[in-house]
Amino acid sequence: PLSRQRYTVLVVDDDPSVLSTYRRLLTREGYRTVIEQDPRRVLDGCYEDRGPDLILLDYRMPGMDGLTLLANLRQRECSARCILLSAYLNDDVRSQATRLGVDQVLEKPVDAGTLRDAISELLPITGPRAAEIAG
DSSP states (O other): OOOGGGOEEEEEOSOHHHHHHHHHHHHHHTOEEEEESOHHHHHHHOOSSSOOSEEEEESOOSSSOHHHHHHHHHHTTOOOEEEEEESOOOHHHHHHHHHTTOSEEEESSOOHHHHHHHHHHHSOSSSHHHHHHHO
């Protein structure tokens, strides 16, 4: 089996306590974790060596919402898997998320087990994606 450390997860959320919680959870699960509170800094940094394998993305943030950030990243050819997290979901948000290639939409507050399962489904330890990363 492939180590989860081969995967990078970018977490973008304006709430420092959410970032801290997700970082602890992801680190404990063995993922390389990058956190960012300001979505504009994600666009400025664009994560040098290679982009993230998965983005955990809050929808409602000051300055730029998560789907606007994702649209910008997609224009830059970012093909990372994506989980949108929000307490403010509606049909329009879900429709935009689908158009932008969001893999899963989870309503906040998110149970740790649910999030862990969603991430494991998108970043398998074995299988075709694992072979791609290993190579």
